[in-house]
Amino acid sequence: MNFQDLPPVPSATSIVNDALKAAGEKAAAASRKTRKTDSLVRQQGVQKEHLRGLIAVIDRRVDNITSSFPSFDSLPEFYTRLASVTLDAEALKKSLGRVAGNAAAAKRLANEYGKRYSACNSFPELLALKRQALGRIISMLKRSAKDFEQLEKARKVLRTYPALQADLFTVAIAGFPNVGKSTLLRKLTSAKPEVNSYAFTTKTLNVGSFTYRHNKIQVIDTPGTLDRLEKMNPVERQAELAMRYAAHVIVYVYDLTEEYPLRDQELLERHVREHGKSVIVYASKSDVLDGAVLAAFRTRHDICISSEEVRERLCALFDDEFLGRKSSR
Ligand SMILES: Nc1nc2c(ncn2[C@@H]2O[C@H](COP(=O)(O)OP(=O)(O)O)[C@@H](O)[C@H]2O)c(=O)[nH]1
Ligand SMILES: [Mg+2]
Structure with a gap:
């Protein structure tokens, strides 16, 4: 087992910033590519790309965290004992669960708003929906802001664990x-x-x-x-x-x-x-x-x-x- 290379856990804010940046780039690219003449349809497409870009970053970052953290239930005994005196494994499990749960909920919101973008009838409506979507997705992610912090703290502890091979x-x-x-x-x-x-x-x-x-x-x-x-x-x-x-x-x-x-x-x-x-x-x-x-x-x-x-x-x-x-x- 080697916890020394666990990647840093970003803060919720930095994930949001990166996601917004990527979303903006994706929307700009879509905007350059599209040839649709109907400009509402065109904007709907561009905004859906924006949502996709946003959620892709959130998804990737959160997945990177949840997949790199050890599953505390299946570690060799040395590590579970070490974890029990250096970390609150139960709290960490909950943090990982919340981070993943909120990211999944953000993804569902993005899907829902994608459909609503397609169904809307005017620019003002699209703009209002976009504001609503971003607000809800970002606040969904920020619900686990403390969890990201706790996970980063835990990573710094895990990094000090020796790299022992099990079964030797x-x-x-x-x-x-x-x-x-x-x-x-x-x-x-x-x-x-x-x-x-x-x-x-x-x-x-x-x-x-x-x-x-x-x-x-x-x-x-x-x-x-x-x-x-x-x-x-x-x-x-x-x-x-x-x-x-x-x-x-x-x-x-x-x-x-x-x-x-x-x-x-x-x-x-x-x-x-x-x-x-x-x-x-x-x-x-x-x-x-x-x-x-x-x-x-x-x-x-x-x-x-x-x-x-x-x-x-x-x-x-x-x-x-x-x-x-x-x-x-
Ligand atoms: N002469 C001699 N010096 C040794 C031997 N083993 C260790 N030392 C010296 O003892 C000091 C402490 O050694 P170290 O291996 O760092 O001890 P540790 O703190 O128990 O890990 C160092 O200066 C070593 O060079 C040995 O077998 N012979
Ligand atoms: Mg020594």
Whole structure:
């Protein structure tokens, strides 16, 4: 799923302005083309083109919105959970419904007035009908002005959702900031997340993937946190939900170079394990790590110290857990 390319939702006013502009152009073109001698018939035709031009823009713009927004009922669980803490999905559904409903009503009005244009008997009558038609169609569209605004707000939230593919074996990398999570993602996958030498809160979840026996394995790099769900910042919340609802396996990264107290890192590991997923423990920075520290840690933890080891374990878990068969390795 990728919400990052959702097109902006225009305001009702800008749709109306564009529609009026297009309608004017269409009417002018019709006016140039027509050769009818009876000038009322000619004007009726021109005004019907005007209506057609108007409604075509409204129709296209609204359709563009309703077809690009996700259907909140059929999203993978990770996204429905994320939506439930970041958006009011019920209100959005109603907004989408109203926007579509009012556009359909505007279209019906245009059809109705098209017929009335044809049936009218004089220029003043045609002019009055045109005023009436435009007034009613525009106010019909503007009835959902607030809905367009709400949808645009929602789009800006949706745009921050990570692009996760559903149905892939998914790995979440967890651990304190600055322990080497993004570096591990770079080593495992072709993703190029930012790597910083200082503790840095990632603004998005980085997602990458690697291929194992023609299967794509998806890896998510998360910022770690000990906060409860309500207190987390948006990206931490996404990370927590990704671990809970998208990940099959969690790689927990320890930094034993004294960046953080070991006790705190162990506490976070315990929290991560509460998700009930398989956990692979990786000790980063083994290249600069004191051998004795590593040896002491190894007596208590079953760890990987290279990205290759992590990858091997992930592939074994893929075979065991995802394919439901014992690894042949
Ligand atoms: N020597 C060494 N440095 C590492 C290793 N992994 C990460 N780093 C460094 O640790 C810092 C934080 O790494 P980063 O991957 O951004 O950590 P994140 O905040 O957990 O994503 C960066 O300066 C990295 O270059 C490693 O295996 N060895
Ligand atoms: Mg990072």
